[in-house]
Amino acid sequence: MGGPDELAQLFRGLAGRRESEAPLAPHSSFGIGGPADLLLLPPNVAALREAAALAREHGVALVVLGAGTNVLVSDAGVRGVVLSLKDGFQELGIQAGNGGGGRHAEGGAEVVVRAEAGVKQARLARFAQQHGLAGAEFMIGIPGTVGGAVRMNAGTRAACTADILLDAEVLLPDGRLATLSREEIDLSYRASALPAEAIVVAARFRLVRDDPTRIAERMAADSARRKATQPLACRSAGSFFKNPPGTSAGWLIDAAGLKESAVGDARVSRRHANFLINVGQARARDVVALMRQVQHSVACRWDVWLTPEVTMVGDEHAAHEPEEEAG
Numbered sequence: 001m002g003g004p005d006e007l008a009q010l011f012r013g014l015a016g017r018r019e020s021e022a023p024l025a026p027h028s029s030f031g032i033g034g035p036a037d038l039l040l041l042p043p044n045v046a047a048l049r050e051a052a053a054l055a056r057e058h059g060v061a062l063v064v065l066g067a068g069t070n071v072l073v074s075d076a077g078v079r080g081v082v083l084s085l086k087d088g089f090q091e092l093g094i095q096a097g098n099g100g101g102g103r104h105a106e107g108g109a110e111v112v113v114r115a116e117a118g119v120k121q122a123r124l125a126r127f128a129q130q131h132g133l134a135g136a137e138f139m140i141g142i143p144g145t146v147g148g149a150v151r152m153n154a155g156t157r158a159a160c161t162a163d164i165l166l167d168a169e170v171l172l173p174d175g176r177l178a179t180l181s182r183e184e185i186d187l188s189y190r191a192s193a194l195p196a197e198a199i200v201v202a203a204r205f206r207l208v209r210d211d212p213t214r215i216a217e218r219m220a221a222d223s224a225r226r227k228a229t230q231p232l233a234c235r236s237a238g239s240f241f242k243n244p245p246g247t248s249a250g251w252l253i254d255a256a257g258l259k260e261s262a263v264g265d266a267r268v269s270r271r272h273a274n275f276l277i278n279v280g281q282a283r284a285r286d287v288v289a290l291m292r293q294v295q296h297s298v299a300c301r302w303d304v305w306l307t308p309e310v311t312m313v314g315d316e317h318a319a320h321e322p323e324e325e326a327g
């Protein structure tokens, strides 16, 4: 329904910041993406529910963004409303009444930590370390939010969100706010069974008491590994492709001779072949064209089809169609 002006009018009474025809590139770690008809930053659950109810009632498409570190936003942008939870949803704390009730399989006392969806994963990892709680170390180098972690089952080779998630408070597409258990969310490799329009509002994690120094050492080792192997100073969305069973996408791309292949300003990183980076003014269509080149070359060389881990946001057609031939 409607364009930017009508949407601005429809959502005018809501609490929180809003911006019409808001460029999304600054909201994505790739630094790529056209405008959203309307960007809303609800400060709390009440405002979020109100926005979602209005969208449902008027048939307005909704897209939720966390830190934008695992998305490729199309050059045409997003028709409808983009919700960003980064103005609110920042509460983080140890759950009252949970401080040694359960015991972890390896013997330590379990503690439940609750984080709202906008909390950065690195902040959660640091908070846990400061309180002598182990389990969230793997999040120290992941630049996304807790909402994104639950949706994507963020993780590393060492551990993933599914290992520590207890449950999540979720705004369902029908407007109900429900607490879903880890089993109901059904996390798998960089995916979850959450309905497409469900919005994670907060999540609870089960952590286990440990020595803060040992936790800090594990976090430092993870950060050192990333610094040595990943192009952290470049704009990217992290690993672009999922690792196929039993092998690594980066190794397949590297061994196919694709490091530094480029389309426009989109390039395969020299440091880590599974990172597609924006070295200047790359557009989504450049990244998509490079993605295709990599998929076809790897398929020819290794007979393996790489699937993206990155979520495509916005006008599907514009993001996926190759640029038309001139003339």
Ligand SMILES: Cc1cc2nc3c(=O)[nH]c(=O)nc-3n(C[C@H](O)[C@H](O)[C@H](O)COP(=O)(O)OP(=O)(O)OC[C@H]3O[C@@H](n4cnc5c(N)ncnc54)[C@H](O)[C@@H]3O)c2cc1C
Binding pocket: 029, 063, 064, 065, 066, 067, 068, 069, 070, 071, 085, 117, 141, 142, 143, 144, 145, 146, 147, 148, 149, 150, 151, 152, 153, 154, 155, 156, 190, 198, 199, 200, 201, 232, 236, 237, 238, 239, 311
């Ligand atoms: C340098 C770098 C390193 C990275 N390393 C890793 C890594 O080691 N492991 C890893 O797993 N990922 C990694 N990533 C990718 C990314 O950080 C994670 O997937 C992260 O969990 C995404 O969180 P986000 O808040 O940025 O989500 P976004 O990118 O904003 O969104 C990703 C998806 O989640 C959905 N989403 C976001 N918030 C919510 C919410 N509140 N409710 C419902 N859906 C939501 C979005 O709609 C979208 O579909 C890396 C990225 C970068 C740039």
